[in-house]
Amino acid sequence: MYATPSGGRPLLEIxxxxxxxxxxxxxEESRARLKADLAATGIARLADKKVLETVRPNLYLDELTxxxxxxxxxxxxxxxxxxxxxxxxxKIPDKATCEANxxxxxxxxxxx
Numbered sequence: 001m002y003a004t005p006s007g008g009r010p011l012l013e014i015x016x017x018x019x020x021x022x023x024x025x026x027x028e029e030s031r032a033r034l035k036a037d038l039a040a041t042g043i044a045r046l047a048d049k050k051v052l053e054t055v056r057p058n059l060y061l062d063e064l065t066x067x068x069x070x071x072x073x074x075x076x077x078x079x080x081x082x083x084x085x086x087x088x089x090x091k092i093p094d095k096a097t098c099e100a101n102x103x104x105x106x107x108x109x110x111x112x
Contacts, residue, residue, distance in 0.1 A: 011058040041071040
C-alpha cells in the first residue's frame with residue numbers, strides 16, 4: 001500500500017501476475033477462474049483484462065468500499081490456502097541439529 005509524495009490517492013498494489021503463475025493457479029483453467037473471480041469483485045481495475053495481465057495492478061483505496069475489499073480479501077485468502085496446500089511443510093530443525101551443523105569457531109591463532 002502506498003501513496004504519492006504529492007498527496008495523490010493512496011493505492012493498494014496486488015501482485016496478480018505472480019498469483020496467476022503460482023501452482024495450482026499456473027494451469028489455464030485455474031487462471032481463468034481466478035481472473036473471473038477478481039473481475040467479479042466489482043473493482044473496476046480488476047474487471048479490465050489488460051490490467052490483470054500487468055505485473056501489479058494498483059487499486060485506489062477509496063474504490064474498495066461496498067463489500068469490494070471483503071470480496072478481494074476472500075479471493076486472496078483462498079489463493080493463500082490453496083497455494084499453501086501445494087507446498088511441502090517446512091521442517092524446522094531442532095536445537096541439536098542446528099548445533100551439529102554450526103561451523104567451528106575461527107582459530108584464535110594467526111599464521112597457522
